[in-house]
Amino acid sequence: MKRRSAIAVLAAGFLAGCKKVQESAPMKRLFAANDGFHEGLHNVLGRRTALAREYPASMIDHNFRGNGSRTVDTPEYRAQLAAGFPDWTLEVGGLVDTPLSLTLDNIRRLPQRTQITRHDCVEGWSAIGEWQGPQLSVLLEAAGLNPAARFIVFRCADTLSGRRYYESIDLVDAMHPQTIVAHRLNGEDLPEKNGAPLRMRIERQLGYKHAKYLTGIEAVASLDDIEGGKGGYWEDRSGYQWYAGI
């Protein structure tokens, strides 16, 4: 009996120790730096050029899972959804020469990329879908990216627990050929639960990067002054890793 309680005390001490270490400033810095170590390794192993695998049509999941925000909870969104988003605009701005304001029709008329890719959620599940839309690089080139720009921020219409969703990526992923502004999934307009009418596809990062209900694309030099300063909704709220390639 004594031995068992000694083990319980040891185990509790170990867990308390982990918690203490986890919350210390040096450990927080180490965890943050580790994010960069993984990104560095991925860059060395070919992230700048590697393409995510594209699958045959036979492997498509027809009921593609919706996760996180599954709608935008406003009357304006409901009205737009019912009418087919006639007034939805995507603003491309920030550190660009020519800010753009694009309707869905404008976006549909740009050169399109169609890709059947695997979506990997941070929770562990995966789903395969066919996405269609213009490459982000096409929009950024049309707007003329300023040399000071280092990150691309995605602004969204949805809120979770009262906070506006947003995300950001670096220019390696922004200019990647498979990074697209998708308006179609599996041959149909984007469903409500998957981010209608527009969402990002950033195929070599986890699902929380793929901002849904997209309203704006903003080129910035730093993420420090945007929302909570950590580059994304989940990063700000729960400490998720900003680099989500792992």
Place this chain on the structure above:
Amino acid sequence: MKRHSAVTRIWHWINLACVVILFMSGLNIANAHNRLYWGSSGFEEGTEWLAYSDFPDWALIPGSYNLAAARDWHLLMAWPFAFGLLAFLVLSLVNRHAQRDLTTRPREWRWSNIREDIVQHLKLNFEHGDAKYNFLQKVTYGVVVFVILPLLIVTGLMMSPAMSASLEVFLHLLGGRQSARSIHFICAFALLGFLVLHVALVILAGPIGQIRDMITGGRLEAER
């Protein structure tokens, strides 16, 4: 001659620390989605091969569900775990620990030898003359260091969307991302099974002497 080389001892304890933290933070991550699938994709209820209930808080790092913090721990400890194993394997080839102690000879696979080994284990007789490890130990340690630990690393890497884009051949060999996740899970529990058996046998064989030798190196019986 030492019973355990410095390389083996240092790696043994670093690896233990890594495995404990990786396993407990891994259980926390596993709680984020309680189903396992085969193939490339999987999310729907009814298509899983295994559904499990949440692992309890006392088994988790940190001590309650926290996906972000658990991933911080898991992705940090993955470095010493992976590079520690790599260093151990390379140095064990150099100092011949791998060839001498972790691989079996054809004659050891005779049933009479295996049966004798099982009988001696059941009798709790752990003397095995001048050979460092008996047959069952060689096979078990060999499977752990050459199969289970490397598979944990490869399947872990292949759950990363960036890694699986760069090194897609491994994902293909494993049968897809959900298969990689399932194999990762199976190997983690196989390792837990090994740990329980290993600790039980250390206790039966005299824990103080065994642990002392794994710290100081000890001496081979023949030279005592």
